Amino acid sequence: xxxxxxxxxxxxxxxxxxxxxxxxxxxxxxxxxxxxxxxxxxxxxxxxxxxxxxxxxxxxxxxxxxxxxxxxxxxxxxxxxxxxxxxxxxxxxxxxxxxxxxxxxxxxxxxxxxxxxxxxxxxxxxxxxxxxxxxxxxxxxxxxxxxxxxxxxxxxxxxxxxxxxxxxxxxxxxxxxxxxxxxxxxxxxxxxxxxxxxxxxxxxxxxxxxxx
Amino acid sequence: xxxxxxxxxxxxxxxxxxxxxxxxxxxxxxxxxxxxxxxxxxxxxxxxxxxxxxxxxxxxxxxxxxxxxxxxxxxxxxxxxxxxxxxxxxxxxxxxxxxxxxxxxxxxxxxxxxxxxxxxxxxxxxxxxxxxxxxxxxxxxxxxxxxxxxxxxxxxxxxxxxxxxxxxxxxxxxxxxxxxxxxxxxxxxxxxxxxxxxxxxxxxxxxxxxxxxxxxxxxxxxxxxxxxxxxxxxxxxxxxxxxxxxxxxxxxxxxxxxxxxxxxxxxxxxxxxxxxxxxxxxxxxxxxxxxxxxxxxxxxxxxxxxxxxxxxxxxxxxxxxxxxxxxxxxxxxxxxxxxxxxxxxxxxxxxxxxxxxxxxxxxxx
Numbered sequence: 001x002x003x004x005x006x007x008x009x010x011x012x013x014x015x016x017x018x019x020x021x022x023x024x025x026x027x028x029x030x031x032x033x034x035x036x037x038x039x040x041x042x043x044x045x046x047x048x049x050x051x052x053x054x055x056x057x058x059x060x061x062x063x064x065x066x067x068x069x070x071x072x073x074x075x076x077x078x079x080x081x082x083x084x085x086x087x088x089x090x091x092x093x094x095x096x097x098x099x100x101x102x103x104x105x106x107x108x109x110x111x112x113x114x115x116x117x118x119x120x121x122x123x124x125x126x127x128x129x130x131x132x133x134x135x136x137x138x139x140x141x142x143x144x145x146x147x148x149x150x151x152x153x154x155x156x157x158x159x160x161x162x163x164x165x166x167x168x169x170x171x172x173x174x175x176x177x178x179x180x181x182x183x184x185x186x187x188x189x190x191x192x193x194x195x196x197x198x199x200x201x202x203x204x205x206x207x208x209x210x211x212x
Numbered sequence: 213x214x215x216x217x218x219x220x221x222x223x224x225x226x227x228x229x230x231x232x233x234x235x236x237x238x239x240x241x242x243x244x245x246x247x248x249x250x251x252x253x254x255x256x257x258x259x260x261x262x263x264x265x266x267x268x269x270x271x272x273x274x275x276x277x278x279x280x281x282x283x284x285x286x287x288x289x290x291x292x293x294x295x296x297x298x299x300x301x302x303x304x305x306x307x308x309x310x311x312x313x314x315x316x317x318x319x320x321x322x323x324x325x326x327x328x329x330x331x332x333x334x335x336x337x338x339x340x341x342x343x344x345x346x347x348x349x350x351x352x353x354x355x356x357x358x359x360x361x362x363x364x365x366x367x368x369x370x371x372x373x374x375x376x377x378x379x380x381x382x383x384x385x386x387x388x389x390x391x392x393x394x395x396x397x398x399x400x401x402x403x404x405x406x407x408x409x410x411x412x413x414x415x416x417x418x419x420x421x422x423x424x425x426x427x428x429x430x431x432x433x434x435x436x437x438x439x440x441x442x443x444x445x446x447x448x449x450x451x452x453x454x455x456x457x458x459x460x461x462x463x464x465x466x467x468x469x470x471x472x473x474x475x476x477x478x479x480x481x482x483x484x485x486x487x488x489x490x491x492x493x494x495x496x497x498x499x500x501x502x503x504x505x506x507x508x509x510x511x512x513x514x515x516x517x518x519x520x521x522x523x524x525x526x527x528x529x530x531x532x533x534x535x536x537x538x539x540x541x542x543x544x545x546x547x548x549x550x551x552x553x554x555x556x557x558x559x560x561x562x563x564x565x566x567x568x569x570x571x572x573x574x575x576x577x
Contacts, residue, residue: 031291035284040275047273057279061287068291073395073408073428075363090364138269155225156268177225184221184264191264 016080024071031068038081041158042088048153049146050092059095063088082164085154089168140190141183148183151176216251223261233265364398370411380407384425387414387503391523414503432483435460435472453480453494463489507545507553514539517557518574525550526570533576536562 023030039060046056063084067074077083141149147169154165162180166173215226223229232240248255368388370376376388380396382405388394392411400406406426417425417436425436434452436459452461454475461481462472473481473489480494501508507524509517517539518529527550541560545553554565554572563576 028288028291032284032288035287036280039280039283040272043275043279044271044273048271053273057283061283061290064287065290070395070408070410134267134269137267138271141269141271157270161227180225181221184224187268188220188224188260188264191260191267 020074020077020080023067024074026071028068031064031071034067034080034084035064038084041081042084044157045085045153046088046092049089049150050096055095056092059092060088062095063091066091079164079167081158081160082167085158085160085168137187137190140187144183144186148179148186151179152183155180215247216254218254218257220257220260220264223258224264229258229261230265233262365395366398367393367395369393380405382420382423383418385416389413389502390526412502414500431463433462435462451480451482451494453496453499454478455496455500461489463487501544505547507543507548509541509543512539512541517541521550521553521572527572528570529572529574531574531576533563535576 019030019033023034042060042063043053043056046059047053050056067087141152144152150169151165154160154168155162160168162173162176165176169176215223218226228240229244232244244258248258368376368378368386370388370390370392377386378388379385381398381400384405386394389412392409392413394407394409394413396407400423403423404426405420405423406428408428410429415425427434432452452459452475454477459475460472461475463483473491475481475491478493478496479491481489481491484490495510497506498508498510507520509520512520514531514535518531521527522529539561541557543556543560545556550572551567554574558564558574561576563574565575566573
């Protein structure tokens with residue numbers, strides 16, 4: 001098996017089923033394509049859930065090595081992303097269970113260093129938003145109950161649908177919505193605090209009125 | 213639920229509203245402008261929802277191209293090593309543990325439970341004996357493995373020299389031979405009970421006419437139609453031998469399915485040229501002895517004896533010189549040491565041997 005650099009990029013034009021079939025057929029470029037496409041998302045998802053960056057990286061390593069173990073035995077999947085997230089989450093949970101003792105201690109050090117990235121679509125508008133506010137919101141999200149945090153991450157950072165999130169978390173769509181609602185509700189209270197202090201409120205509402 | 217009863221949270225969580233906020237194109241603008249004209253009292257709600265969406269931070273915990281490349285390097289290295297290790301399984305030297313040999317003893321009560329008399333008395337079970345080698349991947353996609361959702365798989369693995377027994381989710385009992393792996397879903401689907409095998413395993417399958425029991429081995433799928441069979445899969449040779457009842461064997465080579473063949477007791481199918489199934493007959497004890505801790509040879513050639521002992525005892529055998537007569541060894545060893553077996557075979561086939569750590573050298577007289 002060879003891992004020549006950049007050859008995985010030939011998959012960029014392929015649809016997901018094709019990539020998955022290639023992986024199941026033992027094409028190493030398909031594995032690299034999946035890694036290059038979803039590695040970052042999976043990593044951030046893992047850290048969002050469990051903190052510990054290095055541990056999440058190790059588990060991500062294992063996930064991909066496992067995908068390669070018996071690629072022909074992988075199931076048919078309808079959504080690659082959902083499958084990878086679910087498989088990764090399962091792996092994290094199992095690994096976490098195994099190593100609970102030492103993770104628990106280190107758990108107090110959750111909240112690793114993070115940087116706020118601006119969503120592509122709103123970059124122009126967001127450029128005018130206060131960086132400080134976003135960091136405050138980011139910190140508020142980190143402090144939400146784990147499952148609310150998970151839903152909001154999958155919904156906003158990964159732009160997954162409620163149905164996909166329901167499959168990853170193995171709960172029903174209604175519960176996903178409820179968790180998201182509670183999470184947003186908490187963040188909203190925080191935002192109202194900002195707004196009542198008047199900062200950036202005018203800016204964002206000016207923009208708002210442009211569309212009417 | 214209509215938009216007029218939406219709260220701020222509902223708007224934030226509404227896909228269409230979010231799309232409009234994040235990428236306000238003409239059509240969406242028109243929709244929301246019209247809607248707001250009809251619900252002017254909702255203006256503040258929309259404003260707040262919009263502010264929340266725009267401020268929603270996207271967080272990165274330090275992933276960058278350096279991290280990505282470094283982690284990929286380690287994954288690529290690991291997958292390559294694993295592949296090489298798997299290809300070398302048959303020749304790998306593995307230390308022989310006394311405990312592992314003791315575990316092979318057929319005198320333990322658990323082993324007795326798995327004897328033929330027990331199995332035969334259970335009417336509603338199927339007896340399967342499977343033995344697969346670590347053969348090269350044959351290039352098939354199991355397209356019929358359609359699952360609406362990702363399935364959680366469990367894997368049981370035994371090191372060389374140790375067996376394990378356990379139950380599958382449907383109650384089917386499995387005895388796993390040394391150096392073997394079984395992978396199965398945490399829950400079988402409503403349509404089938406499908407498992408993957410590498411190495412060698414013995415199954416007592418719970419009867420379930422609605423959910424066939426299917427065993428995947430590379431390009432081969434073996435389906436129990438009602439009773440008992442035995443599969444051998446070594447290097448490029450695949451043999452499926454039926455002990456009792458009926459099985460269906462099919463090949464799926466590079467997506468092109470051949471007609472399945474049905475086996476009757478005493479018949480075996482073998483895969484030739486990685487493509488076609490051929491029927492022949494076999495000796496039951498020969499293929500099922502392992503589960504009772506018995507090494508069984510019948511008219512065996514040098515290659516068969518050597519590879520069987522290498523796998524059984526986790527050692528490496530080399531030969532020096534040539535046999536004085538054609539190999540044709542028949543013998544049955546139960547709970548015997550490697551030295552004992554080698555001495556017996558050597559007596560018949562006229563060789564002596566030396567043992568050094570895990571390496572055995574056979575020297576023909």
